Amino acid sequence: MLNAERKPVTGKRVQLMATCLCDAIYDDVGRATVEVLEHAGCTVDFPEGQTCCGQPAFNGGDWAAARKVVRHAVRTFTGEDPVILPSGSCAAMLFHGASLAFEHEPDRVEVEALGRRTWELIDFLVNGLGITTWPGRFDAKIALHRSCHTRGTESIPAALTLLRSIPGVEVVEFGEVEQCCGFGGTFSVSFPNISTAMGTLKLAHLRAAQPDLLASVDMSCLMHLGGLAAHEGKPVKIMHVAQILRDALKHP
Amino acid sequence: MSSDRDTILARVHGALAPLAERAPLPEWDLELVHMRTIQPATDLWALFAERLKLVNGTPLSAVADLVALLEQGRWRRGYCDPALWPQFKDAFPAIFTVETAFDRTRVDDYDFGITAATGAIAETGTLVLTDQGTSSRLAALAPWVHVAVLRREQIHADISAALAVMPADPNIVWVTGPSKTADVEGILIEGVHGPGVQVALLV
Amino acid sequence: MAKQLIDQFAATLPADKRASVYQSTKSTHEKRTKMLFDQFAEPNRLRALAGEIKQHVLEHLDTLLPAVEAKLQANGARVHWAATAEAACTAVLRIMQARGATKMVKAKTMVSEEIALAPFLEKHGIEALETDLGEFIVQIDHDHPSHIVRPIIHKNRREIATSFERHGLGAYNDDPQTITRRARQFLRQKYLQADVGLTGANFVSAESGRIVLVTNEGNSRFSLAAPPCHIVLVGIEKLVPRDRDLGLLLNLLARSATAQQLTVYTEFISGPKSAAQPDGPEEMHVIFVDNGRTEVLASECREILRCIRCGACMNVCPVYRQVSGHAYRSVYPGPVGAVLSPLLAGKKFPELADLPKASSLCGACHEVCPVNIPIPDLLLRLRDKAKREGARRAAAGTPPMGAWALLASQPAAWKAALFGSKIINYLPTKLLPVPPLRAWEDTRALPEMRGGEFRKWMKGRKKS
Ligand code: SF4
Numbered sequence: 001m002l003n004a005e006r007k008p009v010t011g012k013r014v015q016l017m018a019t020c021l022c023d024a025i026y027d028d029v030g031r032a033t034v035e036v037l038e039h040a041g042c043t044v045d046f047p048e049g050q051t052c053c054g055q056p057a058f059n060g061g062d063w064a065a066a067r068k069v070v071r072h073a074v075r076t077f078t079g080e081d082p083v084i085l086p087s088g089s090c091a092a093m094l095f096h097g098a099s100l101a102f103e104h105e106p107d108r109v110e111v112e113a114l115g116r117r118t119w120e121l122i123d124f125l126v127n128g129l130g131i132t133t134w135p136g137r138f139d140a141k142i143a144l145h146r147s148c149h150t151r152g153t154e155s156i157p158a159a160l161t162l163l164r165s166i167p168g169v170e171v172v173e174f175g176e177v178e179q180c181c182g183f184g185g186t187f188s189v190s191f192p193n194i195s196t197a198m199g200t201l202k203l204a205h206l207r208a209a210q211p212d213l214l215a216s217v218d219m220s221c222l223m224h225l226g227g228l229a230a231h232e233g234k235p236v237k238i239m240h241v242a243q244i245l246r247d248a249l250k251h252p
Numbered sequence: 253m254s255s256d257r258d259t260i261l262a263r264v265h266g267a268l269a270p271l272a273e274r275a276p277l278p279e280w281d282l283e284l285v286h287m288r289t290i291q292p293a294t295d296l297w298a299l300f301a302e303r304l305k306l307v308n309g310t311p312l313s314a315v316a317d318l319v320a321l322l323e324q325g326r327w328r329r330g331y332c333d334p335a336l337w338p339q340f341k342d343a344f345p346a347i348f349t350v351e352t353a354f355d356r357t358r359v360d361d362y363d364f365g366i367t368a369a370t371g372a373i374a375e376t377g378t379l380v381l382t383d384q385g386t387s388s389r390l391a392a393l394a395p396w397v398h399v400a401v402l403r404r405e406q407i408h409a410d411i412s413a414a415l416a417v418m419p420a421d422p423n424i425v426w427v428t429g430p431s432k433t434a435d436v437e438g439i440l441i442e443g444v445h446g447p448g449v450q451v452a453l454l455v
Numbered sequence: 456m457a458k459q460l461i462d463q464f465a466a467t468l469p470a471d472k473r474a475s476v477y478q479s480t481k482s483t484h485e486k487r488t489k490m491l492f493d494q495f496a497e498p499n500r501l502r503a504l505a506g507e508i509k510q511h512v513l514e515h516l517d518t519l520l521p522a523v524e525a526k527l528q529a530n531g532a533r534v535h536w537a538a539t540a541e542a543a544c545t546a547v548l549r550i551m552q553a554r555g556a557t558k559m560v561k562a563k564t565m566v567s568e569e570i571a572l573a574p575f576l577e578k579h580g581i582e583a584l585e586t587d588l589g590e591f592i593v594q595i596d597h598d599h600p601s602h603i604v605r606p607i608i609h610k611n612r613r614e615i616a617t618s619f620e621r622h623g624l625g626a627y628n629d630d631p632q633t634i635t636r637r638a639r640q641f642l643r644q645k646y647l648q649a650d651v652g653l654t655g656a657n658f659v660s661a662e663s664g665r666i667v668l669v670t671n672e673g674n675s676r677f678s679l680a681a682p683p684c685h686i687v688l689v690g691i692e693k694l695v696p697r698d699r700d701l702g703l704l705l706n707l708l709a710r711s712a713t714a715q716q717l718t719v720y721t722e723f724i725s726g727p728k729s730a731a732q733p734d735g736p737e738e739m740h741v742i743f744v745d746n747g748r749t750e751v752l753a754s755e756c757r758e759i760l761r762c763i764r765c766g767a768c769m770n771v772c773p774v775y776r777q778v779s780g781h782a783y784r785s786v787y788p789g790p791v792g793a794v795l796s797p798l799l800a801g802k803k804f805p806e807l808a809d810l811p812k813a814s815s816l817c818g819a820c821h822e823v824c825p826v827n828i829p830i831p832d833l834l835l836r837l838r839d840k841a842k843r844e845g846a847r848r849a850a851a852g853t854p855p856m857g858a859w860a861l862l863a864s865q866p867a868a869w870k871a872a873l874f875g876s877k878i879i880n881y882l883p884t885k886l887l888p889v890p891p892l893r894a895w896e897d898t899r900a901l902p903e904m905r906g907g908e909f910r911k912w913m914k915g916r917k918k919s
Contacts, residue, residue, distance in 0.1 A: 023909055024876055076866075151819075190812065194462055196899070198773045198777065256542050267757075275511045284495075285495070390734045412699065415698050422726040423732075423735065427720060432672065436607070
């Protein structure tokens with residue numbers, strides 16, 4: 001879902017919304033996000049009061065609860081600076097999901113204003129800042145999982161552009177690239193059989209390409225795929241694209 | 253059932269009344285549905301024949317070829333539109349039995365049916381049949397082989413061109429190849445209820 | 456904690472069924488995509504336009520319906536209206552009784568499935584025989600279709616051969632060609648004996664009153680060539696504004712449904728046969744069916760009524776591919792069904808309120824839909840509706856979100872919880888009777904909790 005009426009980027013100050021996954025589990029992805037943004041010349045502001053984008057409740061069907069969380073985000077991310085998330089899914093929640101949940105609410109305007117300055121990180125680097133090549137070196141065969149909530153956005157083309165520009169990176173193709181990993185938030189626990197079957201299929205496609213690692217712009221998918229693989233006793237290496245960009249910088 | 257009519261229309265009114273604005277009807281350019289894989293053709297019959305073959309249809313441009321096809325398939329009993337038969341009669345040897353009235357009590361006695369097409373669509377390999385142009389709906393459908401007789405000037409370039417000049421007719425049928433199904437395990441089988449062989453004969 | 460019915464169904468679906476559903480949906484989807492993108496410069500533009508055209512129709516039904524009624528009448532058809540399923544069944548029965556008719560041949564129509572027409576007619580002593588090969592097999596097996604375009608996607612040739620044998624359609628032979636020929640022979644006699652041919656309609660042009668019908672097998676053509684009376688059963692949403700719009704919709708429908716440039720038979724029917732024509736119906740009836748559609752029209756999910764029943768959304772759906780059609784417990788399966796079925800259920804919405812939950816919201820359905828229906832948004836709206844109405848089936852397995860939302864709107868509590876979450880790393884989680892945790896851990900390893908670490912790092916940087 002494209003963020004259609006997105007505000008053009010003018011300055012280099014950004015607000016980071018780390019997402020609850022980085023907050024609770026993947027702190028290194030949060031760190032990489034900051035370092036990558038700073039490398040791009042941005043000043044990163046991290047509003048301390050931030051929590052979550054509201055998506056778990058929104059997708060779970062509890063829109064009243066979701067609105068509570070989105071309102072908190074609106075209060076926390078004030079000003080006009082772009083809000084950057086290292087997650088296509090959480091970004092889509094803010095620029096698309098939230099406007100659905102606020103269709104009949106008096107504060108819809110504020111919510112949509114936040115949506116218009118919300119960016120998924122890699123999309124921001126390429127289409128917000130105009131970066132099309134990335135320096136450094138990263139030696140790996142990478143399978144890029146297309147997380148579903150980047151469908152119809154510029155995030156995946158952006159990620160491919162940057163990854164392919166890094167010396168040493170080989171992006172490998174695999175079967176049924178458009179198919180979902182089966183995570184789906186609460187879907188993964190309320191429909192565990194289907195979710196697992198979907199993930200297993202995805203893993204099989206990914207593994208067939210024999211990559212060194214699975215990458216994505218969403219840690220949620222990687223958490224699911226990585227968790228499945230580890231449970232099978234055949235772990236796979238997972239990395240957020242931001243981590244790859246950051247690590248590439250270490251090898252000039 | 254007038255009360256159901258009123259009920260439904262009242263519900264429709266009720267459902268639409270709260271809409272602040274209603275979706276406009278978009279204009280769209282016919283060029284958008286033009287297949288880019290197809291070059292504009294000067295010879296529409298040639299294009300039509302090529303496209304018909306792609307859907308397993310059989311384009312023929314001489315009566316002799318039709319007779320050869322039927323002989324080869326051992327399809328010897330058939331029906332022909334009485335208006336067309338005089339022009340074909342001489343080409344059919346005596347081993348053929350051709351009737352000019354279709355007897356619905358003996359549908360399986362006919363191996364082939366020859367009727368007139370009203371048009372064709374080159375881009376898709378489609379034959380256009382109409383109720384008024386077809387001497388018998390059953391004869392064009394029940395036999396294993398259907399032969400639609402077509403004239404060069406009846407061929408339209410594409411779907412939109414055909415839609416623009418739809419004749420006033422109660423039953424227009426676009427036929428794109430032989431009858432088919434993939435219901436059983438996705439395997440393509442031709443000749444389900446309609447013809448297994450669809451011929452377009454240019455005269 | 457209660458479990459989700461569709462997930463339970465998935466667990467019991469035999470592996471060979473799953474494999475065959477997966478294979479055939481995948482291959483149709485791939486052919487569809489290749490065809491659209493190879494042949495058209497802007498396929499997504501076409502989908503968007505088709506969506507706008509159908510949305511226009513929905514929002515102008517108040518004027519279009521009376522207009523098309525007048526057209527149809529002028530063309531010599533009789534028009535009937537049925538507000539409910541019962542009314543639609545009764546309308547068909549009355550037409551038949553008035554003609555002293557006892558035998559009907561039916562082409563595939565989803566509306567007739569929806570109103571359960573065949574069992575109703577049988578109760579009244581009328582034979583109503585399905586003529587689409589797949590539907591015919593479903594009927595003799597007393598089964599239900601599991602896909603709206605491929606009704607027997609869940610059956611293999613051996614099952615079909617066995618039921619043909621049981622029904623006296625020849626000794627066991629599972630060659631698809633033989634199966635098809637036997638059905639051909641059996642059914643053509645039935646067409647010739649039938650008093651009435653019943654079809655659905657894919658489109659009805661408001662401009663010309665033409666009923667547009669597409670089939671590959673030719674069964675609807677036969678139903679219009681042999682019996683003397685034609686009944687059309689059509690949902691009120693099936694209108695298109697102009698004949699020229701059919702150029703767009705037919706191109707999209709055939710490619711989306713079966714990866715063809717055009718369906719083999721596309722029929723434009725505007726009335727009974729002409730005087731000189733020896734074959735075909737001398738009488739034509741069109742029954743416009745509501746059966747819950749006006750309620751959908753009044754809802755915020757009205758976009759689902761754009762649907763042209765192509766099946767592309769189920770072909771691409773990763774959930775449908777795992778569960779097949781019967782899991783959806785309704786006439787319309789897959790993504791379209793997950794929206795439409797609970798809505799058409801009316802007061803029985805809670806019984807099907809779990810359907811919109813059976814989705815990872817991956818959005819593949821929206822991306823392929825030829826009329827650009829934002830299915831994931833509609834699924835979400837229905838989840839919200841289910842929650843507000845307290846539908847228990849929808850709630851099963853979803854962790855409660857109220858407390859979480861409270862936490863996520865209070866930064867201090869949130870931070871405390873983040874640090875606290877690390878305790879999970881030290882707990883024997885596999886022994887904890889927390890259902891969502893169990894559901895996750897049965898097949899997936901838990902990641903290490905590192906709550907608060909990122910914030911610590913951020914703080915450290917600020918100081919330095
Ligand atoms: S919802 Fe869209 S994709 Fe699904 S059957 Fe209907 S028209 Fe086809």
